[in-house]
Amino acid sequence: MLPSLKDQRFLITGGTGSFGQTMVGRLLSAGAAEVRVLSRDEAKQDDLRRRLRDDRVRFYVGDVRDLDSVTKAARGVNYVFHAAALKQVPSCEFFPLEAVRTNVLGSANVIEACERNDVASVVFLSTDKAVQPINAMGISKALMEKVAQAHARNNPNAATNVSCVRYGNVMYSRGSVIPLFIEQIRAGQPITVTEPRMTRFLMSLAESVDLVEHAFTHANPGDIFIRKAAASTIADLGEALCNLFGVPFKMNILGIRHGEKMAETLASREELEHAQDFGDFFRVPLDSRDLNYALYFDEGEIEREQVFDFNSSNAPRLTVPEVESLLLTLPEVRAQLSAADRLPDSVTA
16 A cells, blocks of 8 residues: 555445455555445444454445435545445346446446545446446446546546546455355365356456555546456366365356356457556556547548457466466465365465
8 A cells, every 4th residue: 555545534335345345454554544334234344343343444334326325425535445336247137227226327426426525536446347348247337437437538627536447357256256166166066167168367356456556546537447467267267276175176067157258358459559558557548538529630540550459368378287376375265275274385374
């Protein structure tokens, strides 16, 4: 955490989720004056309150769909992390209007609440599924990004800096495949795989938090920061976990679910044509043109360097041993291995 965020007041929407809990801990360790958690789940709030036992954390029961509850939670706050969302692809496929109400209209409410309270900066958490989306969750997240960019474009002198971050699968986050695989492995069952050749980006919670912190201190209004990541096939991920737990690799193939892709895209070719490369990150700046297109040249660049989408098929591909090494960096996986007496001697918790 950079020093400029010390002694500040923060609000995390969806703060009882995997990202939110990690960010709460990071902010407290960095010396935040106050961290507010807004979510609908009072049971998870109570669990987090009991675990942290820190007076700097304040809990607000509310929903981003309700502007009034977000506005009250954002009073006196300097920075907002907007993590509240409907994230499960199949459920959003069956209830797309619910995805719109939370991911699109709820995000608009967050911006409005931040503007009313003169919040300095708000960062929206997006996903690789927002790029060239084929499912309702991805489409709603893509619209969330457009809402953030439209605010920046239409309000150049706004008090609140609105930006986005986009990243791939966060390993061991709530609802992700790794906890499911471990549960099945420890129960002696084959792991359930929709399509073994499917590729996905792999990224730790710590890396996702780093990306958000980077956006808070470097983003211009409307920017999208994208975290680069390596990828793996689902089969290799499952095999790596089986190897770590010392069991034979067995799969039960289910077939692709509603709205799933064979590969996910973190950045499109069109975005990369004008993105800035910062090593671990891409920065996609806002297209700040207004509707008066006559002010601009009618002809664009005739020759451009050929650029391709950055997706999980052409990203650096991890081998099974490399996936194993990456998994061993996760505290949750180490804890599971330790409980099963499988933690390698060379790895310390």
